[in-house]
Amino acid sequence: MTDTAPRQPAAIPDRPSLEGLEEKWDGVWSEQKLYAFDPETTRDQVFSVDTPPPTASGSLHVGHVFGYSQADMIVRYQRMRGKNIFYPLGWDDNGLPTERRVQNYYGVRCDPSLPYDPDFTPPQEGGDNKSAKAANQLPISRRNFIELCERLTEIDEKSFEDVFRTLGLSVDWKHGYQTINAHSRATSQRAFLENLAAGQAYQSEAPTMWDVTYRTAVAQAEQEDRDRDGAYHRLGFTRTDGSGEKVVIATTRPELLPACVALVAHPDDERYQGLFGSTVTSPLFGVEVPVLAHPLAQPDKGAGIAMICTFGDANDVTWWRELELPTRSVIGRDGRFLQETPWITSPEGQANYAELAGLTVFSAQKRVVELATESGDLTGEIEKISHPVKFYENGDKPLEYVTSRQWYLTNGGRDGSEGGLRDELIARGRELTWHPAHMESRYRNWVEGLAGDWLISRQRFFGVPFPVWYGVGADGETDYDTVLTPSVDRLPIDPTIDVPEGFTEEQRGQAGGFVADPDILDTWATSSLTPQLAGGWNSDPELFSKVYPMDLRPQGHDIIRTWLFSTIVRSHLQQDALPWKHASINGWILDPDRKKMSKSKGNVVTPIGLLEQHGSDGVRYWAGRARQGVDTAFDEGQMKIGRRLAIKILNASKFALGFGEAPADPSGALAADPAAVTDPLDRALLANLAEVVEQSTTAFEDMDYARVLELVEPFFWAFCDDYIELVKERAHGNAPSGQAGADSARAALAIALEVQLRLFAPVIVFATEEVWSWWRGGSVHTQPWPVAEPLRAAAQGQDAALLDTVAQAAIVVRRLKSDAKVSQKTPVLSVTLRAPEAAAGHLEAARGDLMALGRIEALEIAGGEVDAISTEDAELGEPPVKQPRNKG
RNA sequence: GGGUCGUUAGCUCAGCCGGUAGAGCGCCACGUUUACACCGUGGAUGUCGGGGGUUCGAACCCCUCACGACCCACCA
Numbered sequence: 001m002t003d004t005a006p007r008q009p010a011a012i013p014d015r016p017s018l019e020g021l022e023e024k025w026d027g028v029w030s031e032q033k034l035y036a037f038d039p040e041t042t043r044d045q046v047f048s049v050d051t052p053p054p055t056a057s058g059s060l061h062v063g064h065v066f067g068y069s070q071a072d073m074i075v076r077y078q079r080m081r082g083k084n085i086f087y088p089l090g091w092d093d094n095g096l097p098t099e100r101r102v103q104n105y106y107g108v109r110c111d112p113s114l115p116y117d118p119d120f121t122p123p124q125e126g127g128d129n130k131s132a133k134a135a136n137q138l139p140i141s142r143r144n145f146i147e148l149c150e151r152l153t154e155i156d157e158k159s160f161e162d163v164f165r166t167l168g169l170s171v172d173w174k175h176g177y178q179t180i181n182a183h184s185r186a187t188s189q190r191a192f193l194e195n196l197a198a199g200q201a202y203q204s205e206a207p208t209m210w211d212v213t214y215r216t217a218v219a220q221a222e223q224e225d226r227d228r229d230g231a232y233h234r235l236g237f238t239r240t241d242g243s244g245e246k247v248v249i250a251t252t253r254p255e256l257l258p259a260c261v262a263l264v265a266h267p268d269d270e271r272y273q274g275l276f277g278s279t280v281t282s283p284l285f286g287v288e289v290p291v292l293a294h295p296l297a298q299p300d301k302g303a304g305i306a307m308i309c310t311f312g313d314a315n316d317v318t319w320w321r322e323l324e325l326p327t328r329s330v331i332g333r334d335g336r337f338l339q340e341t342p343w344i345t346s347p348e349g350q351a352n353y354a355e356l357a358g359l360t361v362f363s364a365q366k367r368v369v370e371l372a373t374e375s376g377d378l379t380g381e382i383e384k385i386s387h388p389v390k391f392y393e394n395g396d397k398p399l400e401y402v403t404s405r406q407w408y409l410t411n412g413g414r415d416g417s418e419g420g421l422r423d424e425l426i427a428r429g430r431e432l433t434w435h436p437a438h439m440e441s442r443y444r445n446w447v448e449g450l451a452g453d454w455l456i457s458r459q460r461f462f463g464v465p466f467p468v469w470y471g472v473g474a475d476g477e478t479d480y481d482t483v484l485t486p487s488v489d490r491l492p493i494d495p496t497i498d499v500p501e502g503f504t505e506e507q508r509g510q511a512g513g514f515v516a517d518p519d520i521l522d523t524w525a526t527s528s529l530t531p532q533l534a535g536g537w538n539s540d541p542e543l544f545s546k547v548y549p550m551d552l553r554p555q556g557h558d559i560i561r562t563w564l565f566s567t568i569v570r571s572h573l574q575q576d577a578l579p580w581k582h583a584s585i586n587g588w589i590l591d592p593d594r595k596k597m598s599k600s601k602g603n604v605v606t607p608i609g610l611l612e613q614h615g616s617d618g619v620r621y622w623a624g625r626a627r628q629g630v631d632t633a634f635d636e637g638q639m640k641i642g643r644r645l646a647i648k649i650l651n652a653s654k655f656a657l658g659f660g661e662a663p664a665d666p667s668g669a670l671a672a673d674p675a676a677v678t679d680p681l682d683r684a685l686l687a688n689l690a691e692v693v694e695q696s697t698t699a700f701e702d703m704d705y706a707r708v709l710e711l712v713e714p715f716f717w718a719f720c721d722d723y724i725e726l727v728k729e730r731a732h733g734n735a736p737s738g739q740a741g742a743d744s745a746r747a748a749l750a751i752a753l754e755v756q757l758r759l760f761a762p763v764i765v766f767a768t769e770e771v772w773s774w775w776r777g778g779s780v781h782t783q784p785w786p787v788a789e790p791l792r793a794a795a796q797g798q799d800a801a802l803l804d805t806v807a808q809a810a811i812v813v814r815r816l817k818s819d820a821k822v823s824q825k826t827p828v829l830s831v832t833l834r835a836p837e838a839a840a841g842h843l844e845a846a847r848g849d850l851m852a853l854g855r856i857e858a859l860e861i862a863g864g865e866v867d868a869i870s871t872e873d874a875e876l877g878e879p880p881v882k883q884p885r886n887k888g
Numbered sequence: 889g890g891g892u893c894g895u896u897a898g899c900u901c902a903g904c905c906g907g908u909a910g911a912g913c914g915c916c917a918c919g920u921u922u923a924c925a926c927c928g929u930g931g932a933u934g935u936c937g938g939g940g941g942u943u944c945g946a947a948c949c950c951c952u953c954a955c956g957a958c959c960c961a962c963c964a
Contacts, residue, residue: 442891
C-alpha cells in the first residue's frame with residue numbers, strides 16, 4: 001500500500017513500556033502517510049467510511065472515544081484485508097452550538113442586516129461567559145460572523161484532532177471537511193436547488209412548532225417530550241339558544257381561551273348530540289364559536305368535549321384544517337400575547353384581553369385563571385396533572401404553534417400511499433445491513449410515525465443560507481411565488497449580500513426588485529449530506545464515483561431518527577441510492593459514577609486524561625469489549641485490563657523472541673520456517689491458532705470486533721501461561737531434543753507471535769506496532785490479515801486438543817505444589833499422571849516439556865478409565881533455597 | 889397504547905446449531921520462576937428474573953408474568 005519507506009527492524013528494549021508509544025507511532029504513521037487514501041483505485045478496491053463529524057464547539061467525551069474506537073477497529077481490519085481505505089473525518093461546525101460559542105468567545109452577535117467589514121477585529125478573545133447579555137455583544141454582519149466561526153473552529157478542531165490521533169484512529173486527515181465552509185455551503189445549496197427543481201423542496205405557510213427563545217421553527221426530529229406539571233381547568237361556555245346553559249370543557253391551556261375557534265366532541269358521544277351544530281360563547285371574551293363533531297375527540301379525556309384553539313397542540317391543527325376553522329392567533333414569535341385580536345368584539349371581552357396583551361404564556365395563564373375565578377367561569381376544582389409537553393431539544397420553554405412560511409423537504413411524512421416515498425424509504429432501511437440487526441426497527445418505527453415533511457428552514461443567522469430571493473411586485477409586496485435562484489457555478493451564495501442574476505443591489509427591497517430569503521437551512525440539511533461532502537460530489541466527481549455509495553456509516557443509536565434517516569432521504573432523492581451498505585450502531589456510555597465525577601470533586605474524566613492514565617490501547621480495549629449497539633458501563637477496570645494486556649504483549653513478545661533466531665521461511669509467508677515445526681506440541685499450537693484465525697475472520701466479516709477480541713485474547717493468555725512456559729527449556733536448547741527441538745519451538749513461537757500481533761492489531765494498535773518494529777519490516781497495520789491455511793499446513797494434521805490436554809496436566813502438577821504451599825520451583829522427585837486413554841497419548845507426546853515445566857524427575861503416564869487428569873503417588877523434593885532478588 | 893433490547897457468580901460481561909454454565913475483575917491461599925509485581929500459581933463462588941410448555945435433554949426454542957432501559961404515539 002502506502003508503506004513507502006519500510007522501517008528497519010529495531011533492537012528489543014530491555015524494559016519494554018507503553019509510555020510514549022502513542023506519540024511515537026502517531027508521528028511515524030503521519031510522516032509515512034500510512035492511512036492515506038490512494039486515489040489511483042477502482043470502487044471495488046475501496047472501503048469508504050461516512051464518519052460522524054463531531055460538533056467542533058462541544059467537547060469530546062468518553063462516548064466519542066468509545067464509538068470512534070469501535071469504527072476504527074472495523075476499518076483497520078478492512079485495511080489489512082487489502083482494502084484502499086477512504087476514512088475522512090469532518091467537523092460539524094454549523095449550527096446553534098457554534099453560534100453560541102462564537103458569541104461568548106468573541107463577544108459578538110450576528111446581525112444579517114449589517115454590511116461586511118473587511119477590517120473587523122473582535123472586541124474580545126477567549127471569553128466564556130455563558131450568561132453574557134446579548135446587549136453587551138457587538139452586532140456584526142453574517143459574513144464577519146462566519147469568519148469568526150471558521151477561526152474559532154480551527155482552534156477547536158486542532159485540539160480534537162490531537163485526541164483522536166492519540167487514540168490511534170487511522171483517519172486520513174487530508175480528507176477532512178467542515179460543515180460550514182464554502183465547499184459545504186455550496187454542496188448544501190446545490191442539493192437544495194436540485195431538490196427545488198425536482199419539486200422535492202417546497203414552501204408552505206402553515207402552523208409549525210416554534211421555539212420562542214430561539215425564535216425559530218423546529219423540525220419534528222428536534223423535538224422531545226418532557227414531563228411538566230399542568231392542571232385541568234374547567235371553563236363554562238354559554239349556549240346561545242337563550243337557555244343560559246353552560247357547556248363545561250376541561251383544558252390545560254386556559255390562556256388560549258381567546259384563541260378558541262370551536263368546541264369539539266366525538267360524533268358518537270351521546271352527551272353532546274344536542275349541541276352539535278349550535279353555538280356557544282366563550283367565557284371572559286364573549287366570542288361565539290360552533291360546537292362540532294370530529295372522531296379525533298376522545299370521550300374519555302378531560303370533559304369529553306374540547307375547545308379548539310389556534311393552536312394548542314397537534315390535534316388543534318388537525319381539527320382546524322379538517323373542519324376549516326378560522327385562524328385566531330394570540331401568541332407571537334417572541335412567545336408573548338399579541339395586541340391585535342379583531343375577533344373579540346364585546347367591550348368586556350376586549351377589556352379582559354387587554355389584560356393579557358404583551359404577557360408571556362406563563363403570565364397570561366395566571367391572569368386568565370384569576371379573571372375566570374373572579375367571574376365565576378372557572379368551575380370545579382383545578383385538577384393537577386403531570387403530562388408530557390413538547391420541547392425543542394436545546395430549548396427550555398415549551399414549543400408553541402406559530403403560523404409562518406417555511407421550507408419543507410419531502411421525507412415521506414406526507415406520502416404514506418402504497419409504494420409512495422415513505423414506503424421507498426422503509427425499503428431503503430431494509431436494504432441497509434444493520435449492526436446489530438435489530439436497530440432497523442428503530443428506523444422503521446420513526447419513518448412510519450412521521451407526521452409531516454421535513455421542515456428545513458430556520459430563522460437563525462449562522463448557517464447555510466437558503467440560496468434564493470423573492471421577487472417584489474410593483475405594489476412593493478414580496479411575491480413568494482417568484483423564487484429567484486442563482487446558477488450553480490455561483491455557489492455558495494449569501495442572498496443577503498449577493499444579488500440575483502439580472503438585478504442590481506439598488507433593487508434590493510424595492511418595488512419591482514427582489515428580497516433575500518433571510519432564513520438558513522436546518523443543520524441536518526447540511527450534515528445529511530456527509531457522504532456527498534466527504535466524497536466530493538460537488539467538487540470531485542471522479543473521487544465521488546470511487547467512494548460512493550459508502551461502505552460503512554458508524555454512529556450512535558440516538559441519532560438514527562436524525563442523521564441516519566436524513567442522510568438516507570438525501571441520498572434517495574439526490575442519487576437514488578442507499579448512501580452506505582452497512583450501518584454500525586454503537587451504544588451509549590452508562591456512567592454509574594456520574595455524580596462522583598462531576599463538579600463536586602472537580603476531577604471530571606476527560607478523554608485525554610483516560611488515554612494518559614490507561615494508555616490508548618487500554619481504552620480501545622474497553623471499547624472493543626463492548627458489542628455494537630449495547631449500552632456499556634463506563635468501566636475503568638476494563639481499561640486497566642486492556643492496559644495489562646498491552647503490557648503483556650510487549651513482555652511476552654520480548655521473551656518469545658529472546659530464545660534465539662528461528663529458521664527463516666523460504667516462502668516468506670510466515671515469520672519462520674513451518675517445516676522446522678516438528679514437535680507435536682508446537683504443531684498443536686499452530687492448529688489451535690488456525691482455528692482462532694478462521695473464527696476471527698468470520699467475526700470480523702460481520703464487523704463483530706468484540707467477538708474477535710473474545711477469541712484472540714484467551715488464546716494469547718494460554719499462549720503465555722501454558723505454551724511458552726512448557727517450551728521455554730526446549731527453546732533454550734536445554735532439552736534432549738537439542739537443536740531440532742529448539743528450532744521447532746522457536747519457529748512455532750515466531751509464527752504464532754507474528755500472527756497474534758496481526759490479530760490484535762485492529763484493537764491494540766500501539767503495542768502491536770511497537771513489537772512489530774522490533775523484528776519485522778513495515779507496519780503491522782498494513783500487513784495482510786492472517787489466513788488459517790499455512791498454519792494448518794504447518795500443523796501437519798496434529799490434533800489441536802493436545803495443547804489443552806497438556807495444559808490440564810500442567811494445572812494438576814502446579815496444584816500439587818500450590819496445595820503443599822511450596823514454590824513452583826520445587827522439584828517433583830516422582831509422580832504418576834493418570835489420564836483418559838486418548839489424553840495419555842498426548843501427554844506422552846509432550847513428556848519432555850511437561851517434565852521441564854514441573855521440574856519432574858521421574859514421570860509415569862498411565863492411561864485409564866478416568867474423566868480427568870490427576871496425579872498419584874507424588875513425591876516432592878526440597879524447595880529451592882530462597883535467593884534475594886537482585887534486580888537493577 | 890405500539891415497538892426494541894435486556895435480566896447468567898459480589899461487579900462487568902461471554903455463552904455460536906438445544907447436550908446439563910464460563911472469562912476477567914474482586915475475594916482467599918501460596919509463590920519472586922534466566923519476559924512481566926503494571927507479576928505468576930492454585931482455589932472458592934450461580935434455583936441462568938418467576939411460572940408454564942415443547943424435547944430424551946432448555947440459560948438457549950414457544951407462551952406468559954415481573955422488573956429495568958430505550959424508541960415511537962398520546963398529550964382537551
